[in-house]
Amino acid sequence: xxxxxxxxxxxxxxxxxxxxxxxxxxxxxxxxxxxxxxxxxxxxxxxxxxxxxxxxxxxxxxxxxxxxxxxxxxxxxxxxxxxxxxxxxxxxxxxxxxxxxxxxxxxxxxxxxxxxxxxxxxxxxxxxxxxxxxxxxxxxxxxxxxxxxxxxxxxxxxxxxxxxxxxxxxxxxxxxxxxxxxxxxxxxxxxxxxxxxxxxxxxxxxxxxxxxxxxxxxxxxxxxxxxxxxxxxxxxxxxxxxxxxxxxxxxxxxxxxxxxxxxxx
Amino acid sequence: xxxxxxxxxxxxxxxxxxxxxxxxxxxxxxxxxxxxxxxxxxxxxxxxxxxxxxxxxxxxxxxxxxxxxxxxxxxxxxxxxxxxxxxxxxxxxxxxxxxxxxxxxxxxxxxxxxxxxxxxxxxxxxxxxxxxxxxxxxxxxxxxxxxxxxxxxxxxxxxxxxxxxxxxxxxxxxxxxxxxxxxxxxxxxxxxxxxxxxxxxxxxxxxxxxxxxxxxxxxxxxxxxxxxxxxxxxxxxxxxxxxxxxxxxxxxxxxxxxxxxxxxxxxxxxxxxxxxxxxxxxxxxxxxxxxxxxxxxxxxxxxxxxxxxxxxxxxxxxxxxxxxxxxxxxxxxxxxxxxxxxxxxxxxxxxxxxxxxx
Numbered sequence: 001x002x003x004x005x006x007x008x009x010x011x012x013x014x015x016x017x018x019x020x021x022x023x024x025x026x027x028x029x030x031x032x033x034x035x036x037x038x039x040x041x042x043x044x045x046x047x048x049x050x051x052x053x054x055x056x057x058x059x060x061x062x063x064x065x066x067x068x069x070x071x072x073x074x075x076x077x078x079x080x081x082x083x084x085x086x087x088x089x090x091x092x093x094x095x096x097x098x099x100x101x102x103x104x105x106x107x108x109x110x111x112x113x114x115x116x117x118x119x120x121x122x123x124x125x126x127x128x129x130x131x132x133x134x135x136x137x138x139x140x141x142x143x144x145x146x147x148x149x150x151x152x153x154x155x156x157x158x159x160x161x162x163x164x165x166x167x168x169x170x171x172x173x174x175x176x177x178x179x180x181x182x183x184x185x186x187x188x189x190x191x192x193x194x195x196x197x198x199x200x201x202x203x204x205x206x207x208x209x210x211x212x213x214x215x216x217x218x219x220x221x222x223x224x225x226x227x228x229x230x231x232x233x234x235x236x237x238x239x240x241x242x243x244x245x246x247x248x249x250x251x252x253x254x255x256x257x258x259x260x261x262x263x264x265x
Numbered sequence: 266x267x268x269x270x271x272x273x274x275x276x277x278x279x280x281x282x283x284x285x286x287x288x289x290x291x292x293x294x295x296x297x298x299x300x301x302x303x304x305x306x307x308x309x310x311x312x313x314x315x316x317x318x319x320x321x322x323x324x325x326x327x328x329x330x331x332x333x334x335x336x337x338x339x340x341x342x343x344x345x346x347x348x349x350x351x352x353x354x355x356x357x358x359x360x361x362x363x364x365x366x367x368x369x370x371x372x373x374x375x376x377x378x379x380x381x382x383x384x385x386x387x388x389x390x391x392x393x394x395x396x397x398x399x400x401x402x403x404x405x406x407x408x409x410x411x412x413x414x415x416x417x418x419x420x421x422x423x424x425x426x427x428x429x430x431x432x433x434x435x436x437x438x439x440x441x442x443x444x445x446x447x448x449x450x451x452x453x454x455x456x457x458x459x460x461x462x463x464x465x466x467x468x469x470x471x472x473x474x475x476x477x478x479x480x481x482x483x484x485x486x487x488x489x490x491x492x493x494x495x496x497x498x499x500x501x502x503x504x505x506x507x508x509x510x511x512x513x514x515x516x517x518x519x520x521x522x523x524x525x526x527x528x529x530x531x532x533x534x535x536x537x538x539x540x541x542x543x544x545x546x547x548x549x550x551x552x553x554x555x556x557x558x559x560x561x562x563x564x565x566x567x568x569x570x571x572x573x574x575x576x577x578x579x580x581x582x583x584x585x586x587x588x589x590x591x592x593x594x595x596x597x598x599x600x601x602x603x604x605x606x607x608x609x610x611x612x613x614x615x616x617x618x619x620x621x622x623x
Contacts, residue, residue, distance in 0.1 A: 001356045039353035039546040040539035065564045080356045198565070226562050228534055231393035235532030235553070236560060238582060240502075241589030246392065262505045264574035 001080035005057055011141050014108065015073055016049065016061045022083050028052055029090035030115030031194075031222060031250045035230050036060065036072060037082025044068035045227040045245070047112035048086065052119060058083065061111035061143060087230040089250050091116050091194050092220060100128040100186035102214070104177055104205045106135045106197020110143050112222055112249075113196055117148075117157060124156055131184045132159040135177035135197070139163055139170050177201065181208045188213030194250075196222040203260055206253045219253040221260075240265065267450040267466040268473055271327060274438070274448050277464045278305060281369045284460070286406060289342055290371030291332070296321050300337035306371070314416040314600070317609030328443035330372060333416035334599055338528040339370055339377055340384060343401050346552045350535075353546040363397045369406040373434065375427030376419075378409050379597040380528030382433050386591040387531050406456065409434035413441065413480035415487040418600030420613060423492040426597040428484040436461065439477040449477035490603075490613045494594060497616070498585040504619045505577065513615055514573035516608045521554030523602035523610075524579065529587075529595045532560065555579050580612060 006018040017036075028034075033047040044066065050059030064073045075081060093116060101120065105113050113132075120127055132152075136142045142161060152159040160180045162173035173180060177197075191214050195202045202221045209219055225237035225244040237244035240259045242251070259265055269277070281288050282304075291310075292301040297319060298310060306329040311322040314333065324331045351360045373381070385402065388395035412419075412428035421427030430437045435457040439449040449469055452458040469477075524530040534553040539546045553560055556575045561568035569575045587595030596612075603611045 001358065039356070039548075040537050040543045042535065042537050063564070082358070224563050225568065226560065232391050233388065233393060233395055233531070234534065235555070236534070238578070238586070240581075241586040243590070264569055264571060265505065265577070 002083045004075050004077055004079050004081060007076050010061065010143050013065075014061060014063045014141070014143060016059055017072060017075060017081070018050075019058045019060065019081060019083060021055065021058050025058075025083075026086070027055060028058070028086035028115075030093060030119055031091035031112050032086035032088045033112070033230075033249065034058065034060065034083050034085030035087070035227075036068070037084070038068055038071045039082070041071045042068050043082070043084075043228070044072075045087075045230060047222075047249075049111040049114050050118075052115050053122060061108065061114075063108045084230065087245055089246075089248055091222075091250050092192060093119055095218075096120075096192040097126045098128070100191040101130045102133070102184055102186060102191060102193040102209065103131065104133045104181075104193070104195045104197070106177060106201040107137065107141070108143070109196035109198075109201075109222070110134055113194060114144060116194060117151065121151065121156055128190070129186050130157045131186065132157050133177045133180055133184070134159065134161045135164070135201070136161065137164050139166050139172070176204070178204050178208045181205070181212065184212070186212075186214075189215065191218060193219040194222075195220065195253075199224075199260060206257070216254040216257065217252055220250055221253055221256065222249045223251060223256065224249070266469040266474060267452070267461060268469040269448040269450050269464070269466045271329065271446050271448070273464050273466055274329060275305060277461070278371065280460065280463050281371075281406075285367065286369040287366045288369050288371060289339075291335075293321070298332045298335035298337075300335075300339065300341070300370075300372075303371070311414075312416060314418045314604045315609075316418070316603050316611045317606055319604045324443065326443040326446075328440060328446050330410045330412075330438070330440045331414065331443050333412070333414065333419065334374060334377070334601060336526050336601065336605055338526065338601070339373060339381060340528055340531070342368070342370070343381070343384065343405075344388070344395070344398050344531065344533070347549055348397075349547050349549050351548050353548065354544065363400060365400070365404065367404050367406070368401070369408060371408045373407050373409040373430075374412055374599075375409070375430045376421040376597040376599040377528055378407070378430050378433050379421075379424075379426035380599065381407075383529045383591065383593055383595060383597065384531060386593065387529075390591075406436075406460075407434045408436045408438065411437060411439040411477075411481045412484040413439065413443075415484045416600060416604075417489065418603045419488050419598065420490040420492050420600060421598035422485055422488050423490075423598050424494055424594055424596065428488075429481050439480060441473070441476050441480050447473075449473060490600065490611075492584075492596070492598065492613045492616060497620075498588050500620050501581050501585040501616075505581070507619050507622075509615065509618050509622070510573045510577050512618075513576050513610060514571065516610055517572050517576050518607060519556045519572045519575055520607060521556040522605050522607060524554040524556060525552065526601040526605045527583075528599060528601070529583075529597065530554070534559070555582070580615065583612075584616065
């Protein structure tokens, strides 16, 4: 069982747990996840949202929607939580080096993409244009806003944040993220795209990126399925031929597009 | 090859007991042949099976293996339906060490032996080995039986998984002449040779070999159901939006019986059990089924909402994506899912319709 260093409330229903890594934890790559365990309640697969180069803390940005996450919300600096990980295939950061990068996030989908941003910023010159399109429900649901806007102002990452609905006081963009893909200036053949959000958002976003000329093989999505074991043994996260815990969560869109367009598969 | 009388076979079972094996084999219970810890082999039982139907019968002979398959599977001993993995007390995890019993399975049929080898691929050949399964598997002595009769629900020949045992067993028996049975005995492992030598027997004659071979051939000849595998994976993936899934869903109760009696279905979930103060927590692993609502549950609700989607997941996994995942089919043709489906859904028929029509 691991110590919780800190708990931070990000928005009304989203919080970030800063957990001390278990002994021998090998570090993680952007897009990987841990299994967090609350005794008496259960385990949940939670993607890691912090900086991969920071070996002292594992950040998990969590929306309290299920039994386990509701209990994790009550954890603080005196609590312990079980940690197994990291699991899963990461985002293809190496493939993005020397290329343009488009990152599209919907809602809590920004969490597994933040480690990509940290990694890019640690060696910014190695990448071409980097665009972030991020859609949230309302202005109050925007995660990591200060950080993201700082990187935008510094000219490191060109960022568009849009919300589904806002009061008139909101001066930013409104509407689904796909509306703003026109703003993305990249060399399509030489671009890697990473998308994380609800399945329907990922499908439409991938469709727009294809229209823009980005090859299907260079578009990546992060899938969500029920996970119990994270070891490809329990059978829950199956997605056609794949176990999402092992073969994903990050997939090439070209490998999963037909499966994603089959309802309830 | 050795020739045993029925008395020598019974003596062999007693010898396994004497050698401190936990002997698991056929036990007549609740009107069926089930598998459990046993003292001696039941004599003269058979079964009649059809879609949605199983009846235990008395054969009126002295056969030890005159039945085909009941609802039990060997997986219930290798990865039990429910077991505690660890306890948590004061935020410390105390693992539960599994039993270290030497075990013998008696009466493993060819389709079941193939199914054990399928589960070996699932639990032992991935990135993460299931160490409890591994330990039980290593402590296991397998006495398999070539079938000398087939049930109407059998189709092991469709994938060459039977009726003769292909591989994996320590000892393979063939029962010949059920009225006054004798056994052809093939010791495959050194351990089997040592154990067999304690019981004796006579070297099998060429005539006896021919008779045993003919008995297994006769069983193969009784098999009527088919499930041709050529092109099946591709055909099923092409049929994901077939209207027949709705037709099956109209009959399917989503009860999960098929997954519980299937010898290769391996899905499990975990359960937490705590006392009222949450001071003592038990973490259990229990069998799950892709026919339950929670199996595919995510924050947005279950992925497989409709029965149609659940049956499609089960069938396409079993017969198609299993090959992608583990390099073999997930079906060895035992036919249990046909017999034990309360409404008699028959996968061999459903596949025929899915393949024939659009």
